Amino acid sequence: MMLIASITLHLASSIQLIDPYTLYLIIMGFYSMGLLLFLKAKLSIKEKGKWFSFGCIDMNKSNQRYYEIGYLLMGIGSILIPFLMAMIK
Numbered sequence: 001m002m003l004i005a006s007i008t009l010h011l012a013s014s015i016q017l018i019d020p021y022t023l024y025l026i027i028m029g030f031y032s033m034g035l036l037l038f039l040k041a042k043l044s045i046k047e048k049g050k051w052f053s054f055g056c057i058d059m060n061k062s063n064q065r066y067y068e069i070g071y072l073l074m075g076i077g078s079i080l081i082p083f084l085m086a087m088i089k
Contacts, residue, residue: 034073
């Protein structure tokens with residue numbers, strides 16, 4: 001999967017379909033949406049009176065889903081950073 005994404009982004013950058021600024025905005029979109037979902041899920045635990053928690057064990061099902069999707073989106077943003085760095089060089 002990573003190889004396919006790498007080849008696709010390399011081809012897109014070589015024929016100038018994606019400029020670095022657009023990719024930067026995409027990455028920041030993934031990060032910000034992921035962080036918002038993550039914080040929404042974590043703040044639900046604070047409403048129950050707990051200040052610290054590890055993982056999503058104390059969350060209801062919908063907040064567990066927000067927590068997981070938030071981490072997934074932030075992970076996708078992290079994976080895209082090397083592609084942005086390769087386009088800048």
